[in-house]
Amino acid sequence: MxxxxxxxxxxxxxxxxxxxxxxxxxxxxxxxxxxxxxxxxxxxxxxxxxxxxxxxxxxxxxxxxxxxxxxxxxxxxxxxxxxxxxxxxxxxxxxxxxxxxxxxxxxxxxxxxxxxxxxxxxxxxxxxYLEHESFLDVLNSLSFEEVREYMFNLFKALRRIHHFGIVHRDVKPSNFLYNRRLKEYALVDFGLAQGTPDTKIELLRVVQSESQQEGSAHHSVQRSVFGERNFNIHSSTYHESPTIKVIKQSKVMDVASRKLATKKIISTKAVNNGVARKAANSCTAILTCDCYATDRVCSVCLSRRQQVAPRAGTPGFRAPEVLTKCPTQTTAIDMWSAGIIFLSLLSGRYPFYKASDDLTALAQIMTIRGSRETTQAAKTFGKSILCTKEVPAQDLRTLCERLRGTNSSCAKSTSDVHTNSLYEPALAIDTDKKVEFAPQPPGEKIQHLKNCHEGNNGLEIKITEKATDLKGWDRVPDEAYDLLDKLLDLNPATRITAKEALLHHFFKDIRQ
Structure with a gap:
């Protein structure tokens, strides 16, 4: 056959x-x-x-x-x-x-x-059944007002489940169904959900307690390094003493996120805040840990009990406290994921983050929120992050406008536009140049004449820029980026809640 x-x-x-x-x-x-x-x-x-x-x-x-x-x-x-x-x-x-x-x-x-x-x-x-559109298919055709409504309805769903003490843990566009025509929405898939300490979902408490018991049973198993099995315990070239071999393991991550960063900037290790220093002081001379603040992981550190922390979720949407294995995780992780969705909507880029492992994901977050800010926030939930190079935080408005191509400071006023009553407005996703030959066909309108001359054959060549129907993207208020900043707060304790987000000035004229 x-x-x-x-x-x-x-x-x-x-x-x-x-x-x-x-x-x-x-x-x-x-x-x-x-x-x-x-x-x-x-x-x-x-x-x-x-x-x-x-x-x-x-x-x-x-x-x-x-x-x-x-x-x-x-x-x-x-x-x-x-x-x-x-x-x-x-x-x-x-x-x-x-x-x-x-x-x-x-x-x-x-x-x-x-x-x-x-x-x-x-x-x-x-x-x-809710008939819905693919997020990727509608992303760059949504008006700013539609994005505002989308986020408002997402926060309504999150407020609802957080009220019952449910942490969804997998908030992403494919789990928030959207019918653009009917303006209907639905948060789905609670297969990874967990409960808060005061959850009203009784079975979530049972599931969580069983998970903790399973995790404690595995404490005695030697833990892996960065999710990989360690094959060089007996072949290390770095020796702390004649009796103790220390594993030398160096990782430098390429943390390019789209076109935002292309340099190899980071080598991080997430550990309990202060645990390594304390262990170094309390251990005997033979068992002294000497890998703190280096790119090595010694056998002393490898022998420590593994910390059990939930890691469920989709890569690109995990909050910093999830990436660093913080044992205490709250509904704030859903709000971070909602912030990543909002970042994609404002920038027109999806997926915004895409990483193969947690450390790369953390490094990508640093390219936007800053390495110093990430390190300081980690200390608040008991983690220490070491970064070999300082990366400054980016301005969210500048970043999103550059990626979407709608720089409001460069918007043209109506007085600068040359119009012709014979032609209808032309549409474009972004301002781009094209060559047009006169006479122009109906249905197109010259918005801005850059060069105009006649060739040898008398044919007039006009190089124009097409105007774009910005659908409100040239008038994004500061409140949008203020809300985004609060959603992407690196500290889960101060990150905005769903209830607070609905009361944000960004939604001031939307009916509750």
């Missing part, structure tokens, strides 16, 4: 062959989804008489989501979203997610639950 397929493809012209491959790939994907749907019907047979599953609309590490229609008693069909949790999910975790949806969901832009089906270790949660 494979040989005949290749032979047929070789006989086709390049364009036809490419189309054939795409069609074949699409058919293979569709057949794969069809098999998944059939398997779901087999695993949970109760679904057969209630739902007609149409397609798979989402897939993650712990679940798959399907679009289905339900035949109601009134005779009409209603669209539903079926979330099939993988069989290996812990029963307590599944029950906790359901409790979050039933208690906190159903209002204030938080997804609710309609039904739940279970057969053996297969669980399907049925939720209302």
């Amino acid at each position: 494979e040989a005949s397929l290749n032979a047929y493809r070789d006989e086709q012209p390049p364009l036809q062959a490419e189309n054939f491959c795409r069609k074949h790939e699409k058919n293979s994907k569709l057949s794969g989804v069809k098999i998944d749907i059939e398997k779901l019907y087999e695993a949970v047979p109760q679904l057969v008489n209630v739902f007609k599953i149409k397609e798979k609309i989402g897939e993650g590490t712990f679940s798959s989501v399907y679009l289905a229609t339900a035949q109601l008693q009134a005779g009409c069909e209603e669209k539903m979203a079926l979330k099939h949790l993988i069989p290996t999910s812990h029963p307590l975790r599944i029950a906790a997610e359901l409790q979050c949806l039933t208690i906190a969901g159903g209002q204030d832009n938080v997804m609710g639950v309609k039904y739940c089906f279970r057969k053996n270790d297969h669980v399907v949660i049925v939720m209302p």
